[in-house]
Amino acid sequence: MxxxxxxxxxxxxxxxxxxxxxxxxxxxxxxxxxxxxxxxxxxxxxxxxxxxxxxxxxxxxxxxxxxxxxxxxxxxxxxxxxxxxxxxxxxxxxxxxxxxxxxxxxxxxxxxxxxxxxxxxxxxxxxxxxxxxxxxxxxxxxxxxxxxxxxxxxxxxxxxxxxxxxxxxxxxxxxxxxxxxxxxxxxxxxxxxxxADHLHAGPSGAASAGAGRIAFVANFGYPPNVDAAQLILDEILPGVWARCPEATVSFIGPYPPSWLRAAAADTRVSVTGLVPQVTSYVDAASVILCPLRFGGGVKIKVLEALARGRAVVTTPVGLQGLRHLPEGSAVECLDVPAMIDACVRLLCSPGDRELQEKRALLAAQHLPTxxxxxxxxxxxxxxxxxxxxxxxxxxxx
CATH class of the missing domain: 3.40.50.2000 (Glycogen Phosphorylase B;)
Structure with missing residues (x-):
């Protein structure tokens, strides 16, 4: 037939x-x-x-x-x-x-x-x-x-x-x-x-080798992601570095604009461009940061981070379509000071980070296939x- x-x-x-x-x-x-x-x-x-x-x-x-x-x-x-x-x-x-x-x-x-x-x-x-x-x-x-x-x-x-x-x-x-x-x-x-099942679940605690690493995974040809990258560079990172000067950040994904590539002149910043797969970069981070101020739909980058058991710091926009998940699956922040505080806490406290990773893995069990x-x-x-x-x-x- x-x-x-x-x-x-x-x-x-x-x-x-x-x-x-x-x-x-x-x-x-x-x-x-x-x-x-x-x-x-x-x-x-x-x-x-x-x-x-x-x-x-x-x-x-x-x-x-x-x-x-x-x-x-x-x-x-x-x-x-x-x-x-x-x-x-x-x-x-x-x-x-x-x-x-x-x-x-x-x-x-x-x-x-x-x-x-x-x-x-x-x-x-x-x-x-x-x-x-x-x-x-x-x-x-x-x-x-x-x-x-x-x-x-x-x-x-x-x-x-x-x-x-x-x-x-x-x-x-x-x-x-x-x-x-x-x-x-x-x-x-x-x-x-x-x-979210295109990435297999990651083991809790895998971020210990990446303590101090923040990652933002995005397609930088999309305006909401470009706005979020600018926010990280201009407002979030200065606040994080004031308290955790050794912290690093990776911008992972295609079409990074020239000003973002130029930011990698600071050795604490890396810009990868398109990568064959994101798993190793996600696993190497202790915090997945997604500070979107506008956008729609479900954010695949958040689903991937949860599926790998990462600690996620994001905004209400980043959690659109995910309100069915258990409370605390990601750290939701309403403004820049809250995002800075959340990043610093997770970077500097292995116990807090491990707890957030366990919450992420629990959330992954509620995600659709x-x-x-x-x-x-x-x-x-x-x-x-x-x-x-x-x-x-x-x-x-």
Whole structure:
């Protein structure tokens, strides 16, 4: 019996899995490819990199095509829609969907829906990693200014129009799903969380060799992570060094900006860029710091740290989607002084650090697996296929 077909439209090739978003997609697609015939269409801001990893898609059981994103000057587009224009992708999708429409279309982010012919919306699922308008509102409140607030308003209108147009919408966290449901009364918005079992649990106490080490794992091509890195350098580290002058910090992940690389002139700072795997870096740290001031979705970096039994210091934003975990799983801080105090305490007190590591390992037992997340998404796809109205496909673009 042939597998049902799914066209999967995303804003990057999920390989290499060098960010939380890519990792999530790669883990899910590898599992779902056993039961679905999946074609990935990536509208890429880094097409050269993505083209070099098309073989990874094939190895995961999916076909993939990469199209370059462009930046048009047309006014009135929300920033996310503007960044993901692609005439070549739009043309391919128009021809591809007219010739052989799939049983379902999966869209990673509302801002890609404009690339699809309207006739296919009746069998399209939008999955929102974040509610982007809320991120922009957080950024504006953190000093982003009136221009960011205007982008938030435009993005909110665009999001809601796309949610209404699609056949189904899903989210990664309960909080985002509740927000979307408020704008789609009477429609279900399922939650498809991220898993954490791609890293095996680490032994408690492994951080003893890394006493004095702080680590921030992030994709530095993502604005909330760039803001957090700047906060670490400008405000958190000076306070930590005033009390623990030998402490070191590692910034681990792709696309570090030049000013962050320059900070490594201080021997207590290291900037790795992309690494083949993060496990050894996570295990070598005594504190995993995640001082996000804005952002959405579940933070894979926090899931990975908990799965490895690390002591995590973060903000309420860093714990979004993780409120079901036992209290104290991570040290939650509301401001910079609290983060400095937490880092110093965990760096200087092996007993406190060991207790926090045990709390992390306990929390890891409550985290979802990638298999369970893939099963949830498969159920959504099957429901979408059952509900799709084939007459809509003949109704024009």
């Amino acid at each position: 042939p597998r049902p077909s799914v066209l999967y439209l995303t804003h990057h090739l999920p390989w290499p899995a060098c960010s939380g978003g890519r990792l999530r997609e790669a883990q899910l697609l590898r599992r779902l490819s056993a039961d679905f015939d999946i074609e990935v269409v990536a509208v890429s801001k880094d097409p050269h990199l993505d083209h070099t990893h098309l073989g990874d898609a094939e190895a995961s059981g999916v076909r993939a095509r990469v199209f370059p994103a462009s930046l048009p000057t047309a006014p009135g587009l929300s920033p996310h829609v503007r960044r993901h224009q692609s005439q070549s992708a739009r043309h391919y999708l128009s021809v591809r969907l007219a010739a052989n429409p799939p049983a379902a279309v999966h869209v990673e982010g509302h801002y890609l829906l404009h690339l699809l012919p309207r006739r296919i919306h009746s069998r399209t699922l939008i999955v929102e990693h974040n509610v982007e308008s809320r991120l922009l509102e957080q950024q504006a409140a953190s000093g982003g200014g009136t221009a960011v607030l205007a982008d938030a308003c435009l993005t909110r209108r665009t999001e809601q129009a796309c949610w209404r147009a699609a056949a189904a919408v899903a989210a990664v966290t309960d909080d985002d799903a509740a927000h979307i449901r408020a704008h789609l009364p009477g429609r279900p918005v399922p939650v498809i969380p991220g898993g 990638w298999d369970s997340s893939a099963s949830l998404l498969a159920a959504v796809w099957h429901r979408l296929m059952a509900d799709a109205d084939p007459t809509h496909l003949a109704a024009g673009a």
